[in-house]
Amino acid sequence: xxxxxxxxxxxxxxxxxxxxxxxxxxxxxxxxxxxxxxxxxxxxxxxxxxxxxxxxxxxxxxxxxxxxxxxxxxxxxxxxxxxxxxxxxxxxxxxxxxxxxxxxxxxxxxxxxxxxxxxxxxxxxxxxxxxxxxxxxxxxxxxxxxxxxxxxxxxxxxxxx
Amino acid sequence: xxxxxxxxxxxxxxxxxxxxxxxxxxxxxxxxxxxxxxxxxxxxxxxxxxxxxxxxxxxxxxxxxxxxxxxxxxxxxxxxxxxxxxxxxxxxxxxxxxxxxxxxxxxxxxxxxxxxxxxxxxxxxxxxxxxxx
Numbered sequence: 648x649x650x651x652x653x654x655x656x657x658x659x660x661x662x663x664x665x666x667x668x669x670x671x672x673x674x675x676x677x678x679x680x681x682x683x684x685x686x687x688x689x690x691x692x693x694x695x696x697x698x699x700x701x702x703x704x705x706x707x708x709x710x711x712x713x714x715x716x717x718x719x720x721x722x723x724x725x726x727x728x729x730x731x732x733x734x735x736x737x738x739x740x741x742x743x744x745x746x747x748x749x750x751x752x753x754x755x756x757x758x759x760x761x762x763x764x765x766x767x768x769x770x771x772x773x774x775x776x777x778x779x780x781x782x783x784x785x786x787x788x789x790x791x792x793x794x795x796x797x798x799x800x801x802x803x804x805x806x807x808x
Numbered sequence: 809x810x811x812x813x814x815x816x817x818x819x820x821x822x823x824x825x826x827x828x829x830x831x832x833x834x835x836x837x838x839x840x841x842x843x844x845x846x847x848x849x850x851x852x853x854x855x856x857x858x859x860x861x862x863x864x865x866x867x868x869x870x871x872x873x874x875x876x877x878x879x880x881x882x883x884x885x886x887x888x889x890x891x892x893x894x895x896x897x898x899x900x901x902x903x904x905x906x907x908x909x910x911x912x913x914x915x916x917x918x919x920x921x922x923x924x925x926x927x928x929x930x931x932x933x934x935x936x937x938x939x940x941x
Contacts, residue, residue, distance in 0.1 A: 676818055677815045677818050678811060759821060770829075772926075799907070799908050800908065803907050805908075
């Protein structure tokens, strides 16, 4: 495991992503729109491919210009956040597949799980996917090379310096 | 299920989550009396600021400590500051739920934890928290 230098990560972009995921998933559940859940899954998957928060454009052209979120740039590792989004994508993809195959309870259960994890991150500052990434690193799983920033519990949001 | 039922379920889940978060906060507050043996004797009638730091924490030195000194000078004997090195006393930091430094706890004169600041708390912020009690 290597302890490489931290990069600048805009946590507001991550928060915008999480808030949008929460909102769209709740709307999908309330209005019974499995395709909306599938769309969220697709955007998260695309974001994982592009190594960006899936709803980054909404942050750039909606949340930020309207002053709903201000940049919150912290020294952090971007990789755990990408991994967390990828985990979210897997849950959302499985949930969407379940919804389209008639397993409603399982599908919406997975969707709500993603909502809960996103809410924990957005409102509690704890990223479960990032914690999983760091623990996999501790277990020396190949590809999980980054360690949590010094003095920060794995998965917790770093503090401003 | 119609839209209203689904909206009701969504609201229930959201309130449930909110309730759980409140329960967690309540539980965290209940734990606090057990934490005081770590502090030794608190000065009667004074508010207490418990400040967790480590020797390698740069913002602790450059921002947090000056802010605490400023508040301490302003409040004089009405404030007791207890500094805990989380690196030297990790078990105390763990009991207090400290995940990062600097972390400051504002304790009122009756011994109740009133505020927790994860990260740098500026002097003005600490003063407001101490005055609110």
